Amino acid sequence: MGSTDSLPAGLPVGNPTTPFWRTELHPLDDLRATPELPQQSDIVIIGAGYAGVSIAYHLLKQQDQKGQPHPSITILEARQICSGATGRNGGHIRPDLYGHIPTYIERHGTEAGVELANFELSHVKALKDVIVKEEIDCDLNITRNMNVYLNEAHGEKAKRTYEALASQAHSFVEDIHYTPQKHAEGISGVKGAKACMSYTAGTLWPYKFVLGLLSKIVDYSALNVQANTPVTSVSSESDSSHLVNTPRGSIHASKVIYATNAYTPGLLPEYSSHIVPVRGICCHITIPEGKNAPFLPYSYILNTENGDGCSYLITRPDGSIITGGAQYTFKEAKEQWYGVVDDSTLIEPAKDYYNDYMQRTFQGWEDSGAYVKEIWTGIMGYSYDSNPHVGEIPDKPGQYICAGFNGHGMPVIFLTAKGLAEIIQTGKSFEEAKLPRIFKSTMKRLQAAQEASDGGDVLA
Numbered sequence: 168m169g170s171t172d173s174l175p176a177g178l179p180v181g182n183p184t185t186p187f188w189r190t191e192l193h194p195l196d197d198l199r200a201t202p203e204l205p206q207q208s209d210i211v212i213i214g215a216g217y218a219g220v221s222i223a224y225h226l227l228k229q230q231d232q233k234g235q236p237h238p239s240i241t242i243l244e245a246r247q248i249c250s251g252a253t254g255r256n257g258g259h260i261r262p263d264l265y266g267h268i269p270t271y272i273e274r275h276g277t278e279a280g281v282e283l284a285n286f287e288l289s290h291v292k293a294l295k296d297v298i299v300k301e302e303i304d305c306d307l308n309i310t311r312n313m314n315v316y317l318n319e320a321h322g323e324k325a326k327r328t329y330e331a332l333a334s335q336a337h338s339f340v341e342d343i344h345y346t347p348q349k350h351a352e353g354i355s356g357v358k359g360a361k362a363c364m365s366y367t368a369g370t371l372w373p374y375k376f377v378l379g380l381l382s383k384i385v386d387y388s389a390l391n392v393q394a395n396t397p398v399t400s401v402s403s404e405s406d407s408s409h410l411v412n413t414p415r416g417s418i419h420a421s422k423v424i425y426a427t428n429a430y431t432p433g434l435l436p437e438y439s440s441h442i443v444p445v446r447g448i449c450c451h452i453t454i455p456e457g458k459n460a461p462f463l464p465y466s467y468i469l470n471t472e473n474g475d476g477c478s479y480l481i482t483r484p485d486g487s488i489i490t491g492g493a494q495y496t497f498k499e500a501k502e503q504w505y506g507v508v509d510d511s512t513l514i515e516p517a518k519d520y521y522n523d524y525m526q527r528t529f530q531g532w533e534d535s536g537a538y539v540k541e542i543w544t545g546i547m548g549y550s551y552d553s554n555p556h557v558g559e560i561p562d563k564p565g566q567y568i569c570a571g572f573n574g575h576g577m578p579v580i581f582l583t584a585k586g587l588a589e590i591i592q593t594g595k596s597f598e599e600a601k602l603p604r605i606f607k608s609t610m611k612r613l614q615a616a617q618e619a620s621d622g623g624d625v626l627a
Contacts, residue, residue: 317359429442
């Protein structure tokens with residue numbers, strides 16, 4: 168991308184830390200389909216991560232299914248393809264079936280909460296289906312996510328939450344299995360486990376998935392992808408004419424889609440109170456050459472003993488580990504994470520947290536020699552009310568948003584992109600596209616954040 172000194176604040180930095188996921192780069196990583204930017208495009212998508220590439224994929228494939236002409240689509244990416252949050256996450260397709268769902272039910276009603284739970288759950292199959300159909304090699308594994316509690320009271324609380332949902336005959340909880348203290352350590356493999364709950368989840372190599380998806384549409388003549396091309400501003404001449412500006416020139420677009428997640432406020436100031444950049448930390452743990460990693464059959468959410476935080480963890484096919492989180496180690500150091508778009512440095516209070524983590528946490532890993540091989544940071548987009556913003560931007564006809572996924576994009580983005588593509592392509596309403604109602608970006612949601620001073624769920 169070159170120097171970012173002259174670019175507006177809030178855009179991706181040019182020298183990020185290198186995540187494990189980007190140690191095997193795809194030939195399309197730095198793609199510029201044409202030497203120069205097109206002067207005009209029916210649709211411009213800003214951002215070439217999970218959301219941006221999925222939207223383009225659905226826009227093109229939906230027209231194929233109808234036998235209709237494709238709109239011209241240009242994807243603009245500030246850095247390399249999938250170099251933002253998706254290329255830095257935990258590779259975890261983990262539906263949230265009992266964590267936040269009760270809160271959503273309380274805030275928005277039972278129907279809305281259940282709708283979201285089922286939507287997230289459907290992503291495990293949807294992602295498996297597209298990966299098989301398109302023959303994408305991305306290490307997909309369908310497994311069980313094991314939520315482990317080291318505090319008996321917290322485990323009992325989780326059990327009560329689960330039982331309350333089950334008593335209401337919600338089908339999405341049927342897959343959840345609770346293990347009490349008697350067997351929790353033996354089942355989970357986690358030292359000192361007091362309870363655990365498991366359900367179906369998935370793991371994959373997120374960068375390879377996104378680049379694999381892109382490789383299936385890159386040969387469409389209607390698609391133009393331009394990496395290392397940050398968007399600096401967007402201005403509107405009318406509801407169907409927008410000027411997308413970059414350091415390499417400008418593009419006239421009929422419609423603009425912001426798949427910009429944490430970087431959204433840099434282009435859409437009206438979202439600055441509602442979508443906040445949040446820096447997180449993640450690492451790759453492996454063992455010395457010549458040793459075999461102890462077998463771990465699950466993916467995990469590992470809660471701390473006092474319940475003030477957690478880590479997520481997945482097992483790679485080669486036995487190595489991807490883990491991250493540890494927010495409780497740096498939450499008080501707000502300057503390290505809140506409103507931070509710089510993923511070129513580590514989070515100081517957390518940078519050593521995962522040294523000897525496997526030895527401390529899991530049975531059988533004491534003499535493994537496991538060590539942190541790569542460690543990196545990534546910038547997530549957290550929303551004021553914990554819900555993404557999706558749909559047409561209030562008071563900006565012809566401009567759309569798909570952002571603010573709260574570090575939880577893997578089990579929501581692919582089908583969200585599908586619904587948004589239908590809205591853009593057919594003129595369907597948000598409701599007709601069957602997207603979770605609480606995802607809809609509205610002026611009411613924006614004003615609630617603008618008028619508040621407590622930071623909402625981000626600082627709760």
